[in-house]
Amino acid sequence: MMNGTRRTARPIRWAMVGGGCGSQIGYIHRSAALRDRSFDLVAGAFDLDPARGRAFGAELGLAPERCYANHEALFDGEAARADGIEAVSIATPNSTHFAICRAALEHGLHVVCEKPLCFTVAEAEELQRLAHDRGRVVGVTYGYSGYGTIEQARAMVAAGELGEVRLVNLQFAHGFHSAAVEDDNPAIRWRVDPRFAGPSYVLGDLATHPLHLSEVICPDLKVRRLLCARQSFVKSRAPLEDNAVTLMEYENGAFGTVWTSAVNAGAIHSQKVRIVGSRASLEWWDERPNQLSFEVQGEPARVLERGMPYLHPEALAEDHISVGHAEGLFESWANIYGRFAAAMEATDRGDAARLAALRYPDIAAGVEGVRWVENCVRSADAGGTWVDYL
Ligand code: NAD
Known part of the structure; x- marks a missing residue:
């Protein structure tokens, strides 16, 4: 039974690309990631329209200087900060996943990416190689699997x-x-x-x-x-x-x-x-x-x-709750995000035993x-x- 205790020693500093105001899937990413305080939403490039994205970030309570116009500015801006992001979720239309995921990995970030991971197996395998070489976690939101x-x-x-x-x-x-x-x-x-x-x-x-x-x-x-x-x-x-x-x-x-x-x-x-x-x-x-x-x-x-x-x-x-009370998609996603967080922390600590005990929709599932x-x-x-x- 989950009690809302953290799965990680501290929240992972986290941002979103996409998932802006009115998007279909942005809210469940935030609900799932923030549920048990495994992640802390500190930055974002939430929208194709930079002004709308900044306004939305402010409504979510983010510092204005951490609401960026696009993913490039987000990754560069956060890399320059001592308290910069450690992980990013990508919740944009499919055509953008490959480039944003690759850029995030090149910036040393753990990634949660929407499905489909990208368009071709060649691209997917490139991301898999990059994640492996950089030692980063890529989770894919097959959210029903939680x-x-x-x-x-x-x-x-x-x-x-x-x-x-x-x-x-x-x-x-x-x-x-x-x-x-x-x-x-x-x-x-x-x-x-x-x-x-x-x-x-x-x-x-x-x-x-x-x-x-x-x-x-x-x-x-x-x-x-x-x-x-x-x-x-x-x-x-x-x-x-x-x-x-x-x-x-x-x-x-x-x-x-x-x-x-x-x-x-x-x-x-x-x-x-x-x-x-x-x-x-x-x-x-x-x-x-x-x-x-x-x-x-x-x-x-x-x-x-x-x-x-x-x-x-x-x-x-x-x-999450005793039998008879319905659980739903939000709980399933929260379980998956909890596993993503645990995998990211275990990876950062080099804790191979903990990683081996975790199963989550990973880059292999995305490929x-x-x-x-x-x-x-x-x-x-x-x-x-x-x-x-x-
Ligand atoms: P949407 O069109 O409702 O929202 C997309 C959001 O991304 C908008 O806020 C838009 O402004 C923003 N955006 C677009 N391009 C951007 C960019 N380059 N940089 C920053 N922000 C950008 O789309 P959606 O339905 O939320 O789908 C987004 C992704 O999620 C898709 O890949 C879709 O397949 C996936 N999805 C997954 C599930 C699931 O169950 N896992 C369910 C629905 C959608």
Whole structure:
């Protein structure tokens, strides 16, 4: 059970690039990072519009001289201070992640970067090399992976409670963009423009979330080859897809399917992970994240509840409140940010044992998300054919 005690000896001096006023994802970064005082927000370049960014920083209580016009000024300005930042979170549109992440690492900063990490595997591997060479942590905000119910699913698969894993059925298919809503909304417009979004829309924006969860739950599954078909039901979005279906063969003979969509009319999130084993199945749904469905063949289905003592210890380690009170996305993100902070501190202290005991969505997870999208796009653009996973 978490008690709000710090995971680090002192708060890490932290800044944000992006995540400004009115952005979709900025607030949850701040809520998660500041929750248990692992981080202290001391600087930022919050907005594409420098004046709006400065005004927003002031509203957050930052010193005016530490609200910068852009990430270059932020990194240079903070490097010149004795009390300069030690870590930065990047919550800007996709097209900027690579350059900002690279610049942050070159300035010796730990990084938390939004997904997708960048556009190509070559770029992602460059960031991975740089992080390794500089000895810096890069966390990637696959924010659903902080749920205790996901830890429970991982522990159950590891303990063989499902039998042999045969099928992985993933979906993240909402309906909010069933019409061309981007015409009136700049925060959606960049998502369907390859110059800002990259080589995909829903594959990178949505599908990589349940994909990452499946990697956490079933770490032994490795994709051998895949087939992807993608469509642009709102024609103006082409070449970017607003719907896609991917089939995956894993190296051990298991099989996976991923449906991702922004045109699943009427659906809210519909992010689901179903793991089917030879004996039993598990199902998790992000709209009911405190519950995990456990269905044993031949027995009545069970619903496992977050916080109950019958769960595996890993599923209870980061609980925030006793069972019956709903936890949600803010708690999941806070757990992930807590692990980022612990990894950053352990890295700075050279504490290899502590680092080895920590699992968080790291740069390898970020690289893997980019790799999966790249393979899906290669398959889809070849007419929806099987491609070996590269
Ligand atoms: P948004 O368009 O709502 O907000 C982007 C913010 O970044 C704005 O404040 C904008 O002014 C600022 N900005 C843009 N370019 C900048 C730059 N060069 N320097 C400084 N600030 C800049 O976008 P969003 O929905 O918040 O998405 C941002 C990122 O977060 C995207 O990469 C998106 O894929 C990701 N995202 C992740 C999740 C998740 O669950 N992890 C959820 C939503 C969005």
